[in-house]
Amino acid sequence: MARHLITSAIPYINGVKHLGNLVGSQLPADLYARYLRGRGHEVLFLCATDEHGTPAELAAAKAGQDVAEYCAEMHEVQARLAEGFRLSFDHFGRSSSPQNHALTQHFAGRLYDEGLITEVSETQMYSKADGRFLPDRYIEGTCPNCGFDSARGDQCDNCTKQLDPVDLIDPHSTISGSKDLEMRETKHLYLRQSTMKDQLDGWISAKSDWPVLTTSIAKKWLHDGDGLQDRGITRDLDWGIPVKRGSEDWPGMEGKVFYVWFDAPIEYVACAQEWVDAGKGSDWERWWRTDKGADDVTYTQFMGKDNVPFHTLSFPATILGSGEPWKLVDYIKSFNYLNYEGGQFSTSRGRGVFMDQALEILPADYWRWWLLSHAPESSDAEFTWENFQVSVNKDLADVLGNFVSRVTKFCRSKFGETVPEGGTYGPTEEALIADLNQKLAAYQTHMEAMDVRKSAQELRAIWVAGNEYLQSAAPWAAFKEDPDRAAAIVRLSLNLIRVYAIISAPFIPDACDTLKSAFGIEDAAWPDDMSDALAVLPAGTEFTVPENLFRKITEDEVADWSARFSGQRN
RNA sequence: GCCUCGGUAGCUCAGCGGUUAGAGUUGACCGCUCAUAACGGUUAGGUCGCAGGUUCGAAUCCUGCCCGAGGCACCA
Numbered sequence: 001m002a003r004h005l006i007t008s009a010i011p012y013i014n015g016v017k018h019l020g021n022l023v024g025s026q027l028p029a030d031l032y033a034r035y036l037r038g039r040g041h042e043v044l045f046l047c048a049t050d051e052h053g054t055p056a057e058l059a060a061a062k063a064g065q066d067v068a069e070y071c072a073e074m075h076e077v078q079a080r081l082a083e084g085f086r087l088s089f090d091h092f093g094r095s096s097s098p099q100n101h102a103l104t105q106h107f108a109g110r111l112y113d114e115g116l117i118t119e120v121s122e123t124q125m126y127s128k129a130d131g132r133f134l135p136d137r138y139i140e141g142t143c144p145n146c147g148f149d150s151a152r153g154d155q156c157d158n159c160t161k162q163l164d165p166v167d168l169i170d171p172h173s174t175i176s177g178s179k180d181l182e183m184r185e186t187k188h189l190y191l192r193q194s195t196m197k198d199q200l201d202g203w204i205s206a207k208s209d210w211p212v213l214t215t216s217i218a219k220k221w222l223h224d225g226d227g228l229q230d231r232g233i234t235r236d237l238d239w240g241i242p243v244k245r246g247s248e249d250w251p252g253m254e255g256k257v258f259y260v261w262f263d264a265p266i267e268y269v270a271c272a273q274e275w276v277d278a279g280k281g282s283d284w285e286r287w288w289r290t291d292k293g294a295d296d297v298t299y300t301q302f303m304g305k306d307n308v309p310f311h312t313l314s315f316p317a318t319i320l321g322s323g324e325p326w327k328l329v330d331y332i333k334s335f336n337y338l339n340y341e342g343g344q345f346s347t348s349r350g351r352g353v354f355m356d357q358a359l360e361i362l363p364a365d366y367w368r369w370w371l372l373s374h375a376p377e378s379s380d381a382e383f384t385w386e387n388f389q390v391s392v393n394k395d396l397a398d399v400l401g402n403f404v405s406r407v408t409k410f411c412r413s414k415f416g417e418t419v420p421e422g423g424t425y426g427p428t429e430e431a432l433i434a435d436l437n438q439k440l441a442a443y444q445t446h447m448e449a450m451d452v453r454k455s456a457q458e459l460r461a462i463w464v465a466g467n468e469y470l471q472s473a474a475p476w477a478a479f480k481e482d483p484d485r486a487a488a489i490v491r492l493s494l495n496l497i498r499v500y501a502i503i504s505a506p507f508i509p510d511a512c513d514t515l516k517s518a519f520g521i522e523d524a525a526w527p528d529d530m531s532d533a534l535a536v537l538p539a540g541t542e543f544t545v546p547e548n549l550f551r552k553i554t555e556d557e558v559a560d561w562s563a564r565f566s567g568q569r570n
Numbered sequence: 571g572c573c574u575c576g577g578u579a580g581c582u583c584a585g586c587g588g589u590u591a592g593a594g595u596u597g598a599c600c601g602c603u604c605a606u607a608a609c610g611g612u613u614a615g616g617u618c619g620c621a622g623g624u625u626c627g628a629a630u631c632c633u634g635c636c637c638g639a640g641g642c643a644c645c646a
Contacts, residue, residue: 378583380638474602
């Protein structure tokens with residue numbers, strides 16, 4: 001039994017996430033967490049909402065709410081959706097928690113003591129009407145290069161030229177529309193991660209088993225241009241963690257807050273404290289402090305490729321730079337993007353399916369299965385309704401659902417709702433068991449390697465093996481000549497359903513719960529040897545024939561949903 | 571412009587130096603009739619983006635080009 005700390009990239013508080021966000025971090029993290037728990041390991045699986053920053057302030061203002069209020073509400077919304085998708089977080093925290101405030105300030109103090117923080121004076125665009133400094137992308141004006149009239153302060157969307165806000169002709173705030181802007185001097189803290197370049201480079205270079213996606217992004221940031229650059233870790237905002245060194249004030253930094261990308265990853269640590277403070281655990285340091293028991297913890301992070309630089313460089317710089325024995329990540333599993341019907345999912349345009357809408361249409365298992373079996377591991381992947389329909393109908397309804405249905409209903413009609421006795425196992429059963437042992441081993445290997453798609457494929461192959469067995473054993477034919485033989489076949493098949501309920505649970509937990517309750521399964525121990533595992537339900541065990549596990553998606557629904565989610569979320 | 575990843579059967583993908591290039595799905599055919607018109611079997615289908623090169627041998631390595639996606643740092 002090993003100890004595994006698992007975190008999923010924390011979703012931004014600004015609205016409901018779409019399926020692309022879900023499959024890029026939370027869902028595969030949940031798959032892995034459920035699998036490891038199923039194998040009997042000790043797991044701490046954490047996630048949270050990322051709540052600070054300008055977009056949150058603006059979203060709150062748009063909703064006519066106070067930021068704190070808005071975030072509290074949206075946190076609840078996201079927490080409910082996470083439950084809806086059966087994401088089995090041990091705790092779903094908030095980056096705005098008091099624990100994270102204290103810890104972020106603590107890290108900043110440590111980094112300062114280690115000489116890793118410098119103060120930099122710079123000028124930024126200030127809007128008097130908005131009463132705030134504006135991030136570059138919230139300033140628009142005419143592009144000096146191509147004349148496009150809605151160029152943003154960071155880049156012109158028309159000619160793609162990189163811009164500085166002061167370059168814009170006739171700039172205005174996109175928040176208020178005000179043109180009363182001026183450059184003002186402001187002072188910020190920078191994390192001197194450039195001084196840690198070699199250390200980080202050596203660490204990344206040693207990770208030859210990480211996904212190429214992870215290491216290639218990290219190395220690009222390390223080696224491109226002038227190499228790893230220092231990063232500003234503070235902002236002139238109201239909503240955030242006040243800049244302090246530990247519990248002491250930071251002279252000259254009054255009224256400023258830490259930048260979200262500094263405090264967000266620290267929330268992984270703070271979240272463990274929240275977990276304890278919520279009464280769900282007793283000792284968070286044995287997960288996070290190598291001097292207090294965390295040295296035997298394996299820490300795995302899951303994220304989309306956009307989050308990789310912060311997890312491979314900035315956060316490790318924070319951890320290492322503190323000079324304290326914090327647990328460093330052992331493996332970073334990163335994902336590409338999921339596209340929607342030939343284009344991108346778009347939060348702003350409402351294109352694609354969002355978590356709340358998905359659950360209104362179909363139960364979580366359908367989505368979990370499709371998303372995980374098509375996870376964007378080696379390249380960007382594509383969601384189409386047609387593919388979704390075909391995969392779900394075939395894999396879940398036909399291959400797995402119908403197997404359960406044909407076995408349980410046959411048993412009910414011939415032997416009643418009780419595992420039948422009589423008969424013995426022969427060569428057909430031995431061949432099946434040998435095949436299943438081999439497939440189970442392959443499934444476990446893939447799961448342990450976090451090869452999500454391959455795991456799904458192998459699991460499906462295990463389901464198929466059940467149908468192949470039934471076809472060759474043909475209990476419906478055997479029953480006419482030798483009812484005992486049919487009883488043996490059915491007994492084995494019913495036991496196979498029990499095994500399915502256990503090993504499929506990481507992918508489709510609800511359907512597996514349905515099966516477990518239909519068979520009154522209490523011993524859900526992961527199968528070790530199939531021969532033993534298929535003898536756990538003895539003759540005489542009562543069960544109830546479950547409702548069909550999965551329904552089919554119809555052509556009409558596909559047509560309806562394609563039209564409904566093509567854009568303009570209502 | 572620069573960088574990264576990808577371009578393999580109608581579709582979704584695997585293979586990433588070595589026997590006739592694989593799987594699922596789709597299509598065709600056969601079988602079964604326990605089951606959600608489900609299941610099992612057989613079979614069709616590919617000049618592995620294009621052009622060169624290295625090699626006894628390349629989908630697999632190198633170069634160039636074409637196409638797609640993403641990044642190029644203070645945007646979460």
